[in-house]
Amino acid sequence: MELLYKSTRNSDTTVTASQAILKGLAEDGGLFVPTMIPKLDAGMDELAGMSYQETAYAVMKQYLTDFTEEELKSCIARAYDEKFDTEEIAPLKKEDGVYYLELFHGATIAFKDMALSILPHLMTTAAKKNHISNEIVILTATSGDTGKAALAGFADVPGTRIVVFYPKSGVSPIQEKQMVTQKGDNTFVVGIRGNFDDAQTGVKKIFGDKDLEKEMASAGFQFSSANSINIGRLVPQIVYYVYAYAKLYAAGNIKNGEEINVVVPTGNFGNILAAYYAKNMGVPIRKLICASNENRVLYDFLGTGTYDRNREFILTTSPSMDILISSNLERLLYRIAGEDDSKNRQMMEALVKDGRYEITEDMKEKLADFYGNYATEAETADEIARLYRKTGYVLDTHTAVASRVYRKYAEETGDTAVTVIASTASPYKFTRSVMDAVDKKYDAMSDFELVDELNKLSGVAVPRAIDEIRNAPVLHDTVVDAADMKDTVKKFLGI
Numbered sequence: 001m002e003l004l005y006k007s008t009r010n011s012d013t014t015v016t017a018s019q020a021i022l023k024g025l026a027e028d029g030g031l032f033v034p035t036m037i038p039k040l041d042a043g044m045d046e047l048a049g050m051s052y053q054e055t056a057y058a059v060m061k062q063y064l065t066d067f068t069e070e071e072l073k074s075c076i077a078r079a080y081d082e083k084f085d086t087e088e089i090a091p092l093k094k095e096d097g098v099y100y101l102e103l104f105h106g107a108t109i110a111f112k113d114m115a116l117s118i119l120p121h122l123m124t125t126a127a128k129k130n131h132i133s134n135e136i137v138i139l140t141a142t143s144g145d146t147g148k149a150a151l152a153g154f155a156d157v158p159g160t161r162i163v164v165f166y167p168k169s170g171v172s173p174i175q176e177k178q179m180v181t182q183k184g185d186n187t188f189v190v191g192i193r194g195n196f197d198d199a200q201t202g203v204k205k206i207f208g209d210k211d212l213e214k215e216m217a218s219a220g221f222q223f224s225s226a227n228s229i230n231i232g233r234l235v236p237q238i239v240y241y242v243y244a245y246a247k248l249y250a251a252g253n254i255k256n257g258e259e260i261n262v263v264v265p266t267g268n269f270g271n272i273l274a275a276y277y278a279k280n281m282g283v284p285i286r287k288l289i290c291a292s293n294e295n296r297v298l299y300d301f302l303g304t305g306t307y308d309r310n311r312e313f314i315l316t317t318s319p320s321m322d323i324l325i326s327s328n329l330e331r332l333l334y335r336i337a338g339e340d341d342s343k344n345r346q347m348m349e350a351l352v353k354d355g356r357y358e359i360t361e362d363m364k365e366k367l368a369d370f371y372g373n374y375a376t377e378a379e380t381a382d383e384i385a386r387l388y389r390k391t392g393y394v395l396d397t398h399t400a401v402a403s404r405v406y407r408k409y410a411e412e413t414g415d416t417a418v419t420v421i422a423s424t425a426s427p428y429k430f431t432r433s434v435m436d437a438v439d440k441k442y443d444a445m446s447d448f449e450l451v452d453e454l455n456k457l458s459g460v461a462v463p464r465a466i467d468e469i470r471n472a473p474v475l476h477d478t479v480v481d482a483a484d485m486k487d488t489v490k491k492f493l494g495i
Contacts, residue, residue: 003065005032008334011341017064018126021232024225032231037280038062048250052089055243063235079118083107090240095393100423109426112149115236120153134222138162141199144171144320148178150226155184163188165199181472189476202485219495228270237274259286261419265402267323291405292374293318302372305364308356317433318397336366375404381437394458396425
């Protein structure tokens with residue numbers, strides 16, 4: 001049976017999976033969602049014996065039904081290969097009584113690699129399927145990790161170009177160096193004077209600009225997105241939650257059907273939404289624990305039912321979560337609103353106009369799967385130091401937010417269920433914050449001196465992604481105001 005996709009703001013129009021991947025964003029500004037969330041058609045006994053690649057096929061074939069078996073398996077094989085430094089792709093490490101699902105073993109040492117390694121292959125395959133002759137221009141805003149992972153995925157891919165906007169003062173030094181040293185004739189990296197929400201809003205405006213769309217088409221271009229608003233990003237993320245459960249079961253750590261908790265550090269809500277989809281597919285997940293940093297807009301929403309972005313934007317040591325507009329939340333809202341596109345549209349219009357919206361009591365009841373909390377900067381640093389001193393295991397700042405929030409949840413509820421924490425980045429990506437948390441004596445060192453100190457401290461090899469940028473030349477040095485993003489894109493494309 002073919003699974004189609006519809007917009008969260010207009011349920012009447014449906015598109016195929018490949019069309020949804022190519023478009024990225026629906027023409028009405030909504031996000032594409034499947035017309036139904038399929039149930040897993042492989043049993044847990046079968047899944048327990050599968051490799052990551054086999055699990056990816058078992059899950060993704062149910063969402064990407066207009067891809068042939070050969071096409072999808074080819075995309076998976078090209079994505080999950082030697083770019084990852086471990087055969088398991090997403091290993092589970094048990095530390096201090098919980099399982100850390102390490103999602104940072106890909107080319108750019110962050111969880112975004114899990115989806116952005118496969119998205120270019122899905123997109124170029126989708127373009128062929130739909131007889132697209134235009135060059136596809138990937139337009140992306142990043143809070144730090146998506147940008148580099150997308151650049152690495154799309155660099156020198158024929159028939160594509162990629163433009164990444166990032167907040168000039170809102171990413172870690174390592175994250176910035178990873179982006180501005182990116183090779184590839186089809187890549188363009190631009191810093192903006194503003195924060196991530198400014199970058200994300202600017203990208204959405206460009207996507208919605210009908211005059212620019214016509215100009216692009218006449219010049220032989222069309223936009224698509226590598227952000228988590230693209231369904232081609234969300235579907236591959238579902239895979240690792242299915243895989244984690246199957247591996248816990250295979251190792252005898254849980255019984256078949258036993259419920260687990262999943263903790264996700266999140267700002268844009270995509271990673272935890274993937275876990276929600278996995279739960280709805282039949283993975284026995286008890287609680288989806290949503291971990292925020294001091295930009296606690298999701299924590300406040302889950303507690304009150306009011307989403308309000310009218311607040312101070314705080315730059316934290318977990319910059320990938322420094323977000324006040326959680327784009328993927330729209331997909332959840334649509335579902336808990338009973339797939340009422342009119343109600344969803346009203347809420348999104350209120351967010352643009354007033355910076356806030358409120359959900360109904362009925363919708364609030366449907367948030368029972370979620371628990372929200374946040375960690376302060378001091379708590380985040382303390383969690384890194386605590387776990388290191390107790391076990392020798394070093395967390396990055398985002399995973400530390402999740403780890404501290406989980407401890408708050410366990411203390412508050414007494415829930416002792418087996419728990420998986422999504423470990424979203426290597427500590428090598430945030431060396432200064434991580435090493436400062438362990439001991440203030442490291443403060444005077446340079447970023448790459450800290451890399452070597454972290455290597456001594458943790459015993460974990462320095463990732464290729466870090467060694468490659470030590471002495472790499474800066475290739476991208478453009479910085480613009482948010483208001484100039486559209487003109488910057490046009491200049492890059494020569495239109």
